[in-house]
Amino acid sequence: MQEALQILNKYWKHNSFRSLQQDIIESVHNGKDTMAILPTGGGKSICFQVPALMKEGICLVISPLVALMKDQVANLQKRDIKAIALTGGIATEEIIDLLDNCQYGNYKFLYLSPERLQGDWILDRIKNLPINLIAIDEAHCVSQWGHDFRPAYLKISHLKEHFPKIPFLALTATATPKVKEDIIKDLNLKQPAVFQKSFARENLAYMVFEVEDKLYRIQQILIKNPAPSIIYVRNRKSCLDMAAQLNTLGFRATYYHGGLSYKEKEKNMQRWMNEEVQVIVATNAFGMGIDKSNVKTVIHIQLPENLENYYQEAGRAGRDGNKAFAILLNSPSDSIQAASQFIHNLPDRSFLNLAFVKLCNYFQIAYGEGINEQFTFNLNHFCSKYSFPILKTYQALQFLDQQGIINLSQEFSEKITLQFLIPSKEVIRYISLNPNDEEIILAILRTYPGIYEMQTPFNLSLIAKKAGVKDDAVHLVLKKLAEKEIIEYHAKNNDATIVFNEVREDERTINRVIKHLDQQNQLKKEHLASVIEYIQNKNHCKNQLLLDYFGEKSNQECGICSFCISNAKPTNIDQELSNTILLLLQKEDSNSRELEKKTQKSADAIIFALQTLLEQNKIKILPNNKYTLQ
Numbered sequence: 001m002q003e004a005l006q007i008l009n010k011y012w013k014h015n016s017f018r019s020l021q022q023d024i025i026e027s028v029h030n031g032k033d034t035m036a037i038l039p040t041g042g043g044k045s046i047c048f049q050v051p052a053l054m055k056e057g058i059c060l061v062i063s064p065l066v067a068l069m070k071d072q073v074a075n076l077q078k079r080d081i082k083a084i085a086l087t088g089g090i091a092t093e094e095i096i097d098l099l100d101n102c103q104y105g106n107y108k109f110l111y112l113s114p115e116r117l118q119g120d121w122i123l124d125r126i127k128n129l130p131i132n133l134i135a136i137d138e139a140h141c142v143s144q145w146g147h148d149f150r151p152a153y154l155k156i157s158h159l160k161e162h163f164p165k166i167p168f169l170a171l172t173a174t175a176t177p178k179v180k181e182d183i184i185k186d187l188n189l190k191q192p193a194v195f196q197k198s199f200a201r202e203n204l205a206y207m208v209f210e211v212e213d214k215l216y217r218i219q220q221i222l223i224k225n226p227a228p229s230i231i232y233v234r235n236r237k238s239c240l241d242m243a244a245q246l247n248t249l250g251f252r253a254t255y256y257h258g259g260l261s262y263k264e265k266e267k268n269m270q271r272w273m274n275e276e277v278q279v280i281v282a283t284n285a286f287g288m289g290i291d292k293s294n295v296k297t298v299i300h301i302q303l304p305e306n307l308e309n310y311y312q313e314a315g316r317a318g319r320d321g322n323k324a325f326a327i328l329l330n331s332p333s334d335s336i337q338a339a340s341q342f343i344h345n346l347p348d349r350s351f352l353n354l355a356f357v358k359l360c361n362y363f364q365i366a367y368g369e370g371i372n373e374q375f376t377f378n379l380n381h382f383c384s385k386y387s388f389p390i391l392k393t394y395q396a397l398q399f400l401d402q403q404g405i406i407n408l409s410q411e412f413s414e415k416i417t418l419q420f421l422i423p424s425k426e427v428i429r430y431i432s433l434n435p436n437d438e439e440i441i442l443a444i445l446r447t448y449p450g451i452y453e454m455q456t457p458f459n460l461s462l463i464a465k466k467a468g469v470k471d472d473a474v475h476l477v478l479k480k481l482a483e484k485e486i487i488e489y490h491a492k493n494n495d496a497t498i499v500f501n502e503v504r505e506d507e508r509t510i511n512r513v514i515k516h517l518d519q520q521n522q523l524k525k526e527h528l529a530s531v532i533e534y535i536q537n538k539n540h541c542k543n544q545l546l547l548d549y550f551g552e553k554s555n556q557e558c559g560i561c562s563f564c565i566s567n568a569k570p571t572n573i574d575q576e577l578s579n580t581i582l583l584l585l586q587k588e589d590s591n592s593r594e595l596e597k598k599t600q601k602s603a604d605a606i607i608f609a610l611q612t613l614l615e616q617n618k619i620k621i622l623p624n625n626k627y628t629l630q
Helices: 001-012 022-031 044-053 066-078 091-102 113-118 121-126 151-162 177-186 214-224 235-248 262-272 307-314 332-343 347-364 378-387 388-400 424-433 435-447 460-468 471-483 507-536 542-549 562-567 572-587 593-598 603-615
Strands: 034-037 058-062 083-086 111-113 131-136 168-172 194-198 204-210 227-232 253-256 281-282 297-300 324-330 372-379 404-408 414-420 456-458 489-493 496-500 619-621 627-629
Touching: 001 496, 022 034, 022 044, 022 194, 034 262, 044 058, 044 131, 044 168, 044 424, 066 083, 066 619, 083 091, 091 121, 091 262, 111 113, 113 121, 113 151, 121 151, 131 151, 151 177, 168 177, 168 347, 168 489, 177 404, 204 562, 214 235, 214 297, 214 324, 214 603, 214 627, 235 253, 235 281, 253 262, 253 471, 262 281, 281 627, 297 307, 307 507, 307 542, 332 507, 347 378, 347 507, 378 460, 388 404, 388 507, 404 619, 414 627, 424 435, 435 460, 435 471, 507 542, 542 562, 562 603, 572 603, 572 619, 593 603, 603 619
Parallel strands: 034 168, 034 194, 058 111, 058 131, 083 111, 131 168, 204 324, 227 281, 227 297, 253 281, 297 324
Antiparallel strands: 372 496, 404 496, 414 456, 414 489, 619 627
């Protein structure tokens, strides 16, 4: 494998491979179908990039992540390696030119999404390319038991018919035993060599804390560990709020979410990468392809949807091998909120059927018609027209997209953002002078209480409905307020696009795919149940719980997670403080700050003692965020 090392050194300036990389490269180079399960940061891309450069021809890379494709192509091009990505929004003529370049221009890598393979003419062009390796990234997407199933992945196995002698390399960071079986079966891998790195991260301490004041605990953590940190939140508003709160407290923080422009994302990410700021507050849109080795702390302040996502996000800490922390802050209401977000908004059979019928009516598609018709689509307006809940409707449309019934462009950032620039008393004065605008302005202020502090995503159709007027009336008022510099108002023309792939057959269409919906809903319920088990289990090491979830058994406790630390033999000082806290709680329920004040002990000591008492079931936390005796 001397040639592989020479390529690694020439293009990446490394003198040796990471664990398992060389074995995977050798397997692929020898023409064997291969499956590689390497946790986040394990260097999966090297496993196909190096062997592809060792042979004549081009490597076909199938990936569901546009951002990651663009990032990898840019990195290859920086190293003078010719690479192309067929991402969405590229005109047919341009795709033809790009594929011509692949055929005649000595390109080494062609990246595309699995959905691109569903276009017959694209597949015909690919069949004529000198393919030397087919790499399938995020291979867990092929499994209906995976956390991100994409039906288009099931079509990838058809490439075997056209390239029977070309090795497949299936790559993923997380896969349960069931998902591993599906990858091999559904990709039609022939006697594959399977390489799996342990899911254990010896330097990463998994911490789960029951807290009543999350911001206060975050403040303590960031003071104690002033190194680069990531805080994961559930939505865009939480992103902005948390970053603003941290900056107010004196920390340097920025934010990252899917609604930002490319420029804003790049600027905020680079500030964090260059350590101009300590913290980046992010939704799960952040992280793919990000490789910052010295992240000390990853904090989740809300429950993740599944343990696969949690493991990947937590795994962005400690890649340099130094001790790092993956902290999940949990409060009594979090499980209820997670169920509300992830489970209660799942569309059932009747809602899916209703949403599909109304979607057809919305575009005036008659029964038996509609195939290949394309429309611009505003989700907010559609939901407002039919009084549909937005999140549930979006999930229903996503499911129809996954099943190939429609194609839905993923452009659901808010169309309008606005912020009031004058004080509230001046707004009231304006209303008194312009009574015709009163209902609309009051509807805005009641719906968006934070609209004085920041640019706020704005649902125009919702405000029109609340004010009892048409959308155009709201538009006119916003325009007038912007002209008078009462508000700062940004409108973006970013409606989604929907393409109907089949004729309209209403229930017949839905009945054909309903078993997949039931299965998907059940899987999401099981995933959330696993997350809740992880946070509530007080009898096992957190590292062992994660390893067991991924089918890896370990008889040894990690010694550094929240369970192991609280389970360690307490010192006399710890025991004395615990006893003092129990005596104080006999008199009255208290929160951690009150106990800190009463005992005159450090915040860290109080937190440790409370965590220990919670693990021992001697105390519990109440909905009002105070501790009481069990």
